[in-house]
Amino acid sequence: MRKGCDTLFWNRKNQIPTGIGAADFAGAGSPLKFNSVEFRDGQQSLIATRMTTEDMIPLLSRMDAVGYDSMEMWGGATFDVAIRFLKEDPWERVRTFKKYVKKTPLKMVLRAQNLVGYKAYPDDIVEKFIEKAAEAGIDIFLIFDALQDLRNCESAFRAVKKAGKKIEGSVQYNISPFHTTEVFVQNALEQEHMGASLMHVEDMAGLMTPNAAYELISALKKALKIPVHLHCHCTGGMAEMAYWEAIRAGVDGLDVCVSSMSMGPAHPPIESFVSALKGTSRDPKIDVGQFKSINKDFIDIRKKYSNFETKLIGVDVGCLEHQIPGGMLSNLESQLFAMKLYDRLPEVLEEVTRVRADMGYPPLATPSSQMCGAQATTNVLTGNRYSMVSKEIKDYCRGMYGMPPGPVDPVLLEKALGEEIPSTKKPADLLEPGFEKAKAESSCLARTEEDILTHALFPNYAPDFFKVKYGL
Structure with a gap:
């Protein structure tokens, strides 16, 4: 036998190497989980969030059958883009998804006290919004504060607990003199104590190096009792390497897009990791063949929205x-x-x-x-x-x-x-209650509590949207 071959054996049945390399994972024996982000952050990163619910519907049953741990499909920019540009009710999108997505939990991204808007809203608005979102069909609330000021997360955490839904906490990864692994871990621990049952690490700008991914995920896995998921964008060209090092460090799940909606400023492709992990202790046992028709439809969708397509193709080390x-x-x-x-x-x-x-x-x-x-x-x-x-x-x-x-x-x-x-x-604490005020202001057009919330969040755009919605 050639020198070195005693550490590697070939598994002819699966055509993958087994031995030291294949078992080099923390958390061995735990299949890797995946969160689908095509309908939220994927399209937000690639086509300025312009995909309509109508274009999503033909894909939903097939996406539900893939075997995702969750499907992120609401929150972020989807809400205001829907009412401002698409002239469709964002609340109806959740209910529509629930009709077609029977097995996969639905997730929304919630900007803590900012909800789906761009400023802090009163506690009563936060509580009512989460109540209605849970009723519409949201199962998991991924809650983050842009400044990592956890005071801004308290009301949202309480409301999600009251609604009986799952809280996914979030660490906003970035590089600065004030952000270190120790700071990120301490922040995550505080969120776990507040009631998070899952921790999300968000590399929203594609900054994370492979070494940083291994270090941070290892530290979080050591400190936390709850699962840890990683979210990276491919902007800096390192996301796939970061994901692999995170897998080695024992990460429980990854945010992914199907290949036709991946890369550039979006996210790594699920097919690559399903293939790379086949036969290992982290094998998710997902059939890659099912993505063929899904990818074909997403390619057609991207062509339809080519006017909104990002020009940042490839890697931007900037x-x-x-x-x-x-x-x-x-x-x-x-x-x-x-x-x-x-x-x-x-x-x-x-x-x-x-x-x-x-x-x-x-x-x-x-x-x-x-x-x-x-x-x-x-x-x-x-x-x-x-x-x-x-x-x-x-x-x-x-x-x-x-x-x-x-x-x-x-x-x-x-x-x-x-x-x-x-x-x-x-x-x-500096804001007066807002729901009754929004109810009075929107009384001529709003017909439901969801409408009142839409007005409370986007009073400048809601009237025109209601006129379209109700044919006024």
Whole structure:
């Protein structure tokens, strides 16, 4: 036998190597789980969230049969895009999914106190929204706060528990002087104590290196009693390597897209990992053949929405600096393109890096990514940094979004607030109850409690949407 061959044996039946390499996984014997994100973050990253429910329906039964652990299909940008651009009721999308998806739990992404909007909402709005979302068919609430200020998650956690649904906590991975493995682990532990039954690690900008993935997942698995899932975007070209190292570290699940909706600013393809793990202790035992027809239909959908297709094909190593998430990149592209200013995108991305530092290094999850991106765009187009400061940045500096990870730059603070002193209180504690007020404001058009919530979240867009919905 040749030198070295005594450590590797060939399994002819399965045509895969067995032995040391095949067993080199923490958590051996535990099949890897997958969360489908095509209908939410996948399309948000690739086609600016423009896919309609009608286009999704033909795929749902086949996607339900794949064997996913969950299907993320609501929340994020899906809600406001539905009412603003698609003129369809986002609440009906959940009910429609529930008709076709019989086995796979449905998941939504909830921006904690910001829900599916871009600011903090009163506790009564948070509680009612979660109650109605659970009634519509959401089984798992993936709750995150963009600043990782867990005070902003308390009301949402309580409401999900009351509804009897599952809480998935979230750690927003990013790189800054204020974010370390120890900080991420401590934050995750606090969420576990608050009631999370699953922990989600979100690498929204595709920054995570393979070594960082192994280190963080290993630390979380050691510290937590609950399962850990990893979510990476392929923007930086390292997501698949990061996933493999996470598997070695014992990660319980991965967020994936089918291959025709993968890569670029989206997510790694499920087929690659199903194939790579075949015959190992982490084998999910999912049939790759079933993706053929699914991929064909998604290809057709992408062609239909080609006008919204991201231009960022391949790898953008610049994400290691600007740290903008995949979904934000595609929307920023489309906005600049519509303004006939797409050639200024590199300047905007460079300015994002500077603005984020000025803001105290917030993770660029929604809504901090939108705030940072919009302010960076304004700075570039005016040619005078902070000569115009957005209302959202002013509220951020006031403390209306929570506590920034690091100190806000004094120049930005002065430009935004002048002599005003920022608040250190929980943002929701500064808000009056909002449901009855929204009910009164929308009484001429809203017919259900879901309508009232839609108005409460997006009062500028809801009236036009209701007129279309009810044929007024």
